[in-house]
Amino acid sequence: MNEKKGKQSIKFGNPPYILGAAAVAGPKEIDGPMARYFDRVSEDATFGKDSWEEGESEMVRQAVTLAIQKAGIVKQDIRYIFAGDLLGQLIASTFGIKDMEIPVFGLYGACSTCGEALSLASMTVAAGYADNVIAEASSHYGSAEKQFRFPLEYGNQRPLSATWTVTGSGAFVVSDRESDVCIQGVTTGQIVDYGVKDSLNMGACMAPAAAAVIYQNLQDFGIKPTYYDRIITGDLGKVGKTILEDLLSMNNVDISANHMDCGIEIFENEEQDTHSGGSGCGCSATVLAGYILKKVSSGEWKRVLFVPTGALLSTVSYNEGQTIPGIAHAVMIEHHEKKGE
Known part of the structure; x- marks a missing residue:
């Protein structure tokens, strides 16, 4: 049930x-x-x-x-x-x-x-x-x-x-058909607004929402960060990764050993001149479909918390001087041993 x-x-x-x-x-x-x-x-x-x-x-x-x-x-x-x-x-x-x-x-x-x-x-x-x-x-x-x-x-x-x-x-x-990868649960994120207005610093806009939903997932399920092989954010980039880990450390949560960010992984940031990293809906989606699921399917990673991150702005809100709230959703993805294996 x-x-x-x-x-x-x-x-x-x-x-x-x-x-x-x-x-x-x-x-x-x-x-x-x-x-x-x-x-x-x-x-x-x-x-x-x-x-x-x-x-x-x-x-x-x-x-x-x-x-x-x-x-x-x-x-x-x-x-x-x-x-x-x-x-x-x-x-x-x-x-x-x-x-x-x-x-x-x-x-x-x-x-x-x-x-x-x-x-x-x-x-x-x-x-x-x-x-x-x-x-x-x-x-x-x-x-x-x-x-x-x-x-x-x-x-x-x-x-x-x-x-x-x-x-x-x-x-x-x-x-509902069995495969090597299942979704054990989800934690739905809340909108979090720290008052950031810089549309060219998405990591700072989204990191507070990522920290909130990761912390809530751990609290709701009564688990520690080490429960997961990887806690994977969507596109915080180098700037947002630092902010995320600092925010969680304030609540005595340390994810530095198993945190990964799709925005950092998808590009050679210095060589490709992408600065802080990759972003966009396609960032976490392609890394999950192409890379992460292969690790989970093979059993190399048993449990992953997948946390895509979003900045809720539009050209209208930005031009009117509004802040840029963030949101993140957590999906618990796990390796599944199929029957007969």
Whole structure:
């Protein structure tokens, strides 16, 4: 039986499984250390389309299609899609999946969207409302910069605290069918606002929310950080990683030995001139689909707390002088020994 745990968490009685996953990434990601783990990459940032936005939609389409294929099912077996991106009206997701004829829930959690999608997909399957559900998230450097900051043609300088939006899409089939990877529980994050207004320092905006949800997960389940082989944040980067670990240490929680950040791992930050690291919905989604799940599936990592992080801003709120609140969602991903193994 599913169980409410503590203040913000759910423990699944019959944990749903990740039956298939796919990562699609762009040209800068090809030069990074994660490149060999991605299922599909393109040296063309538009993926053969006429714009960055259309290119992002093509990434979404490819990632979802490939995840379904790798799960060994067909699209008619999918009950729902939970998907989101960074663009207004979720146009990357919308145009990427509009021809699939699958019911869709569009999500916006900024860069935490992969965690939100996996959480909702897991709850849906665990509650018996669907056998197979897609969770998907994407981002694109060109489309995100154009919407949130400056046109690329402007060539503005970036501070060392800035992160580089990942061009990528990750898709996952969450299912009641057994596989090597299951989702044991989720901790839903709250909006946390420390008053940061610097849109080029996403790590500082998001780290407090990450600290809050990690601390709450440990409290709700009555466990210590060493319960997990890795506690993996989405895209805090080097600046945010330091802030996160400092904030948790104030509550006598030390994650320094097993903390990993997807934004730090996806690029060679100094060589690729990405400064603090990678960011965007596609950052954590591609690293999870391409790298992390392989570690869990093989049993090298038995338990992982996956914590995508998001900064809740828009061009409207930023231009009106609003602060940038953060949010993060925690997903408990574990290795599962299949029957007969």
